[in-house]
Amino acid sequence: MRLCLYYVVGFTCALSAGVYAQAGVQQAQSITGAELKGLAPVSDEILKVELPKAEEADLDNGLHLMVLEDRRVPIVSVQVILIGAGGYYDPPDHAGLAGFTASLLREGTATRSSVEIAEALETLASRVNVSTDMSLQAATMRLSSLVEYLDQTIALAADVLLRPSFPEEELALFKTREQAGLIEQRTRPRFLAVERLAKVIYGDHPAGRTSPTPETLDRTTRDDLIAFHREHYVPDHAVIAIAGDISMADAFPAVERHFGAWASSGTRPPTVDDPEPIGPSRLYLINREASVQTNLVVGTQAINRTSDDYDILSVMNQIVGGGPSSRLFLNLREDKGYTYGAYSSFTAQRYRGDWDASTEVRTEVTGDALAELLRELVRIHDEPVPEQEFQDAKRSIVASFALSLESPNALLNNFVVRHLYDLPDDYWDRYPERIMSVTREQVQEVAAKYLDAGRLHIVAVGDGEQISGMLTSFGAVDVYDDQGTLIETVGGDQ
Amino acid sequence: MRLCLYYVVGFTCALSAGVYAQAGVQQAQSITGAELKGLAPVSDEILKVELPKAEEADLDNGLHLMVLEDRRVPIVSVQVILIGAGGYYDPPDHAGLAGFTASLLREGTATRSSVEIAEALETLASRVNVSTDMSLQAATMRLSSLVEYLDQTIALAADVLLRPSFPEEELALFKTREQAGLIEQRTRPRFLAVERLAKVIYGDHPAGRTSPTPETLDRTTRDDLIAFHREHYVPDHAVIAIAGDISMADAFPAVERHFGAWASSGTRPPTVDDPEPIGPSRLYLINREASVQTNLVVGTQAINRTSDDYDILSVMNQIVGGGPSSRLFLNLREDKGYTYGAYSSFTAQRYRGDWDASTEVRTEVTGDALAELLRELVRIHDEPVPEQEFQDAKRSIVASFALSLESPNALLNNFVVRHLYDLPDDYWDRYPERIMSVTREQVQEVAAKYLDAGRLHIVAVGDGEQISGMLTSFGAVDVYDDQGTLIETVGGDQ
Incomplete structure (x- = not known):
């Protein structure tokens, strides 16, 4: 061109x-x-x-309130971000407890049954959900409501959050449902790939776990839930973020009315640790007989959210695998026809996160696809990105950012990130400018720093009989079954 | 309560x-x-x-233009809806040809290669996609662009739409990718269930097909694509719908500049037929050995988009399976713990569509879950809906509608639907009022009319050895393998 x-x-x-x-x-x-x-x-x-600014205020018990007024439709969305109640803080021997607690909050309170809560929400035409993930510091309650019923919805949400009763019969039903899910997920190749990659990238760090086990689920008692809730659902470091048809002047008293009596715990902000530095490159094969495709994931450790390399890594990632104009997509799909798509992404929180690239390819091209994928990771640090491709990638990031601003919730999420990571006040105002000022040299530097071939870990989920020979040409391969058990090591020097 | x-x-x-x-x-x-x-x-x-009104205008060649101005962010979204180019109009012996044509439009034009198109889009930070489905009358091109580059993006889109070259080598790559997908999809229980249900509900009607076959894909030639494009990509009945940072005064000349020379074909609007009336109730089992869950789908024929029953069926569906407060969800998940979720939905186009309910349950409760599901379909026409539940369901529909208005694209989609189905000008303004005026008697009437137990067809995908005995207690069961081949009929009078 x-x-x-x-x-x-x-x-x-x-x-x-x-x-x-x-x-x-x-x-x-x-x-x-x-x-x-x-x-x-x-x-x-x-x-x-x-950007319009969110208004911010603090309650006496430590709750931080953020309000982004948007008068277009008479609807209000609320997030209650409970730092310290996320899966990251599962007891070491009880994987999943934070998630179980979050899921069961809605199943009964001191004065309402599970069905009464569901019916009240239907009457209000409101939605309330609580969720977390095993790698997250926070559990998050999300609710939305017509502005007219916001007070009742917040009252209900506060009841669920502060006074859950965790009824025994709801716990029993929950276990039955979840046990089926824990078995079913092992039939999905994507789950198996993500599970193995998390283990090899994070080791014993909390982010190394992907899912509870049938055993940790089975032995969960009502007392476990009550204890986790008592210790971790505290207002001190929580954030309530509100977007929609309401001002701070109206939101503050509503929040204070229902959350003001929530007693401060006096605890310090929950901390996190970085994972141990990642070990040398290795291959892992999860044998899934009769698979017609191979799920390939290549990953490594990268950065935390406050790293100076965040913007640069965003640009690098956009070029490598950020979408349908990225190198992985153009090479593996458009040029070779190996796959429907190939992408890369990274996570960045308080602790050092991961970068990974993934694709699903036909069994017979597993080796060729992996070679091409790895070739792209070498190329991004060996060769300067052509100027036009480089400018295009940066503009694409900025355009996506501009598009996201259409949604008040996306906008509010940006403010929440700014608050949670203590980023500068004008962090998002200056985001496009920072992205556009990234240089090609910086991209090569971060590629060399994070995509070091000696630290890349490679997971393949597929038909072992057909693909293990292709994989051993890249080095020794640890072979696992679909239950996560190591069966053997083949090829290489082992 | x-x-x-x-x-x-x-x-x-x-x-x-x-x-x-x-x-x-x-x-x-x-x-x-x-x-x-x-x-x-x-x-x-x-x-x-x-609602704000979209402005509308017609080009001389028959193209209908709709513009919804929204000045909040400097971005414009465009849909080009090509009535007659959808999978509905596949030649009877060439399932998938419309989809192949839509997918390959972007892979080369008279003056641009596939890679040049991708690079130009990246430079513009624009997105262009074309898609259709085998049950749809239309193929739809969707594009979005910064307003500054809208003219170049529309120029590129017009080149792709009007002057595709369908290069042989791109067709070969496409076939390789798609063949893998056609094999892979047969490993997914949800696909197998939907495929069987479409066949039994629609028979030989175009909506009875769910996917191309490896054979129809394999024998597709460049000439097939050129011929389908020439015949079906015509401006006469097409709609261009634009939402974003642009007025009709600016949009009209841009569209005319790039689409004005597109020659009218003089054809009449493409027509559709209703499917044959559905036959008596029957059960179908797709045997998928070692499944740990059963996918259950119960379906029947319902209405077309212009039916007087549309609003009433929307309310009935909301009550039965429209979300986490619906009867199926509360019964099968909250009360019985059989599943993560259970939902129902319906499709309504120019021809008579389908209504269906679906859930994924643990293998051992397949029979019990089916019994409960069917019980709910009897209850909705046998018993009046309690007043509170009824009002809640209606309000929930209206609240979701209000929430959707936040997105200019959702709003524009409403106008497109109004145009395509010749609905009254104030159709969406009056939608909440119409929903709220539906009566409980009307809901019972449409339930009796469409959820007639004698016309419900039941598909189960799961481990035949474990579940066929449970299913035969409901009647004779046609057993299929995962390739869609009928193996045997078991139970009942057959």
């Missing part, structure tokens, strides 16, 4: 002059442009955004 | 006074209210919405 660099004069888009402009987005600061075959040339201005 | 009926005075919510109020939503017309244990009582006003 022919490149044609030139400068254009920045300009300002038409902005809504409404009393509520959800997100003022402007374009400015021209850099370079490109000419497209047969199309008018495009310029490379940076999208300059001016 | 204690009911307390009373009247409240209607009131008007605060409305944005901005120059662009996306959706004016008011509440008015009180009916009844309910008292909730320990919570303030709620009222049952109808949400009265005043």
Whole structure:
């Protein structure tokens, strides 16, 4: 593609002059442009955004309240983020307890049965859910309501959150449902791949667990739930984030009315540890007989959310596997026809997270696909990214960001992230500018730092009989069955 | 739950006074209210919405243009709806040809290669996709772009839509990818259930097919694609729907510039037929050895989109299986613990569509779960719905509708539906009012009409050895293998 660099004069888009402009987005600061075959040339201005600000306030018990007013529809969404109640804080010998507790909150309170809660929500046309994940610090309650019934919905949510009764019969039903799910998930190749990769990337770190076991589920008692709830559901470090048809002036008293009596625990903010540094590269095969496809996942440790490399890794990831114009997608799908798609992504929280690339390919091309995938990870640090591809990737990130601003909840999530990770006040206002200022040299540096071939771990889930020979050409392979049991090591020096 | 009926005075919510109020939503017309244990009582006003209007215009070649202006972010979304290019119009002996054509449009034009198209989209930070389904009349191209690059994006989209070259090598790659997918999908129980149900509900009607076959894919030639494109991609009955940071005054010339030369074919609007009336109730078992769960789907024929029963069926469906407060969910999950969830839904297009209920249950409770599911379908027409449950279900539909109005694309989709089915101009303005005016008697009537036990067809995908005995207690069972081949009929009078 022919490149044609030139400068254009920045300009300002038409902005809504409404009393509520959800997100003022402007374009400015021209850099370079490109000419497209047969199309008018495009310029490379940076999208300059001016986000509406969330109002913030603290309750006496430590609860932090954030409100993003949006008057377009008479609906309010609320998130209650309970730092310290997430799966990260499962007792070491009781994997899943945080998740069980979150799931069972809605199944009964001191004054309401499970069915009464469901019926009340239906009458209010409101929704309330609580969820967490084994790698997360927080459990999160999400609720939405017509503004007219917000007070009743918050009252119900507070009842569920503060006064759950964990009825024995609901626990028994829950176990029955979950046990079936724990068996069923082992039939899904994607689950098996993610489970193994988490173990090899995080080791004994809490993020190394993907799922409870039938055993930890089975021995969970009502007392376990009550104890976990008592210790971990505290207001001190919790955040209530509200978006919608309400002001701080109206939200604060409603929250105080229903959550104000929630007693502070006086505890310090819950802490996290980084995982142990990752060990040398290795291959893992989960044998799933008669699979017609192989799930391939290649992963390693990367960064935490406050790393200086966050923006740079975002750009690198966009180029490698961030979507249908990424290298993995174009190579493995468009060029080779191995797969429907190939993607990469990374997680970044308070502790050091992971970066991984994944694809599902036809059994017979497993070896070729893995070779191409690894080749792309070498190329991103060995060769400078061509200028046009580089600018396109950055612009794509900024365009997706701009698009996300349409949703008040996405906007509010940004503010929550800013708060949780103590990021600067103008963090999101300056996000497009920071992304556009990433350089090609920086991308090569972070690729060299995090995609070191000696630290990449490779998981393949598929028909062992057909693919183990392909995999051993890359090194020794630990072979597991679909229950996660190591069967043997084949190939390489072992 | 204690009911307390009373009247409240209607009131008007605060409305944005901005120059662009996306959706004016008011509440008015009180009916009844309910008292909730320990919570303030709620009222049952109808949400009265005043939707912004899309502007509409026609090009000389028959293209119908709809524009919904929304100035909040500098992004524009476009749908090009090609009535007549959908899978419904596959040649009878060439299942999948419409889908192959749609998928391959982006893989090359007279002047651009597949890679050049992908790179141009990346440079523009734009997205363009074309898709269809075997039951749909239309293929739909969806694109989104920063408003600044909309003209280039539309130019590219028009090139893809009007001048595809269907390169031989791209067709070969496509076949390789798709063949793997056609094999893989037969390992998924949900696919097998949907495939069988479509066959038994629709018979030889186009909606009776769920997927191409390896054979129809394999024998597809470049000439087939060119011929399908020439005949079916015509502007006469197509709709271009645009939402975002643009006015009709700006959109019309852009569309005319790139689509104006698209020659009208002079054809009449493509027609559809209703399926043959459905035959008497029957059971089907797809044997999938060693399954730990059974996928159960119960379905029948229902209505087309313009049926007078549409709103009533929406309410009935909400009560039976419309979400986590529905009867199927509360019974099969909350009460019995058989499953993670149980839902029902219906499709309604120009031809008579289907209604179906589905769940995934533990193998050993397959028979019990089916009995409970069928019991709920009897109960909905045998017994009047309790007043509170009935009002709650209606309010839940209206609340979901109100929430959807937050998205300009959802709003625009409503206008597209109104246009495609020749619905009245104020169809969506009056939607909440119509839903709230549905009566309990009407719900019982449509339940009796469409959920007739003698016309329900039951598909179970699971471990035949364990579940066929449970199923035969409901009648004769046709047993299939996972390739869709009838193996035997067991139980009943056969």
